Amino acid sequence: MMRTGALMLLGVAAMAAVPAMVRAQAAQYPITIVAPGKGPYTFPEGYQTPWDKIQISVTEKMSPNLFVLHGSQGLDPAHPDASGGRAMVLFGPDGVLMVDTQNRQVAEKTLKAIRSFTNAPIKVLVNTHIHGDHTGANAFFASQGAVIFSQENLRNEMLRPPRRANGQPAPAPDMAAVPTATYNYSASAPGQPAVSFYMNGETVDFIPMMPSHTAGDTIVRFRNANVIYIEDFYRNFGYPFADQANGGSIRGMLEAIDLIEKLAGPDTTLIPGHGTLVKKNDLLAYRGMLVDILARVTRWRDQGKSLKEVLAANLTAPYDKTTQGDTQQSKDRFITEVYDEVKDFPPIVDGKRTMPMHP
């Protein structure tokens, strides 16, 4: 009787152990290997990014064959918490699918990081938006065999770039860097994937976004890993940035967050282009700040205040303590964008807006 009981107990223990192990394995992901730095960071005047010192490494693993690449902290004043914009790599027997390509200056190092875990051919690349920390090594990875996907607006922004902030025309594009497979955002079906790839046991959706960080944004969903790369309309290092010259919009960023609330489950890992990994509930405080600042700047506009007066009012003060990477430049840029948007916001033409100059 005693023996049978012990055996039965053993049996129960063994049966219970199997699902617990499976649970433990599934719960391993995401694995953060190197978290972005917290700062604060300061750089002397005239400081130039020492690209030769910047390392590109695997910073997060989202599944056994879905890795994230990011740069070193403390060296790149554009992104001191971790240089460049996150890139993602899905790999396996069907080849490599990449999300974004990091800065041009570190292209070889990005490839070397990929070659540290896979020898599979580079096949597909999708750009989440036009910025150089996300598309800088496009031409390099196209030469490795990648077909580049993006919104049509991103292609247009590359082919016919907006004038620079100083009013000077931008240089001509490198045609090898320009996406060749394009799709459009449809306002009647937000959240609908434009392209789906079935590769390496994963289903990958390219979901075009409304004009938000730029007019050519795409988020990338990995269904099995339960991960969405949400690029730069959300950030938790520095104040929000809508690149309005490339068709971005602060109000569009609000819409983008609301769409993520619908697309993501409570446990879906959201991967911003910069800052720490988050879940959808983490976006709510950021959303609240956008709504609040939009309302305050609109009130100041209604009272006929100038941009200079609005900037002097220091409207972001309540958020400075909780905003990592808070700098004067980052908050002035944010308030200027909100002011321009509620004052006199030019329409999107060919993926771009002709924004007013602020001398």
Ligand SMILES: [Zn+2]
């Ligand atoms: Zn970025």
